[in-house]
Amino acid sequence: MRVFMKGWRPAVVLLFLLFIWEMVVKIADIPGWLMPAPTAILRELITGFNRFSEHLLSTIGLSIGGFIIGCSVGLLVAILLHLLPKVQEAVYPLLILSQNVPIIVLAPLLVIWFGFGILPKIIVITLVCFFPVTIAALGGFRNTPPEMKHYLLMAGASKTQMFTKLEWPNSLPSLFSGLKISATYSVMGAVISEWLGAKKGIGVYMTLASSSFRTDRVFVAIFIIMMLSLLFFGAISLCEKRLVKWRREA
Template sequence: MSTFIKKGWRPAAVLLLLLSIWEVAVRLADIPSWLLPAPSAIGAEAINGFSQFQAHIQSTIALSLGGFIIGCTVGLLTATVLHLLPKLQEAIYPLLILSQNVPIIVLAPLLVIWFGFGLLPKVIVITLVCFFPVTVAALGGFRNSPPEIKHYMLMAGATKTQVFSKLEWPNALPALFSGLKISATYSVMGAVISEWLGAKKGIGVYMTLASSSFRTDRVFVAILVIMILSLLFFGAISAGEKWLIKWRKEAR
């Protein structure tokens, strides 16, 4: 706790300074609240309107978690198959890179046309956002296994499956967790984008309604919640990584 306070007071002080400048600038310039609300007004709206906003937050969290799990599972399976089948990796990997050059906001309307306004297109959007970082990170971790140990295992008669399970998979865990952290933050963004396609509730729906009614303070509240959720997801993955590393050291 003391370490967190020592390391965290500087960014907290900078954030407090920026909020203070924002508050003073808005009041001195007499900027209308619909154009740029003061931090105090945003905080008041977050507290007073939380009861109405809570259902939207819960919907986005459920959608983010579901899409994150599916996307990371698809990404890990894809990385495993491509690693075990090098020729397939040579054929598929460039296509995976090209798939990330298509903006999700452009692809989203097509998914609605193909699959309707149900849950499926929303899950596909989050899956597309989440699977690529996991795939790339896992492939990089598999390739970075110590070659001398791999050579020794093959000389000792180890099978390809044994080399993968005993050497390449454990060695890829740090890189894999890096991809999971990126995907965890992207999952919230993907959920919000998917909710713009058409949903009954969610942070994306809340933002759309707030912007159409010029409730800029509510838009900032939604942005704040998105940032908090992304940090929480990132922190959960980081905690899982530390626990796994500690557990592996104790097991050794």
């Protein structure tokens, strides 16, 4: 009930925007290949779902696999940099620079280096997922209350105990913020990676639809991508509520 009470306002705004979109297309008599109406997009989604479902399942599997690998790499990097401050000073600027390289430019190079298999696609998703997790986790580690650190040091805690008993639990809220960002990025990364030459996936579906001027199918793919991102975001938020319940109650 609480979710419904919080979510009805955005739903009303969304329906209102779709209504305006529908009216503008009808009144201005805009051709379907240029700007399809929402009803036409919905009709294409329903009638062509069997054709689209194969691409959808492929993208979901690729997104989840890349997300798990990317977030694992990001978390491991964050822990290593936190435990090795000198290494963090040397590597941190390189992490920032790694995000200045456009993925759409790097993707063709990955195909040249690793071929058309799944490896370059996983690398693309990993590159877009690991950075938010790394930065969020490092921020959580740094924001550990100093008085709590002092208390544990007075109690004789080792560096390992300091990390496992204090710094790691304290970083969970920040870490989940990075995970939620990476969850949405993983779908985008999967679609971009499918443009590299995949046989199926939402990215392939969009390419075929745009080349044949089926704009309604392009919008179907766009809306599905948005829904997948919201679902992944909601799944991470649900995990956060379960695992960081102590922070919410406090």
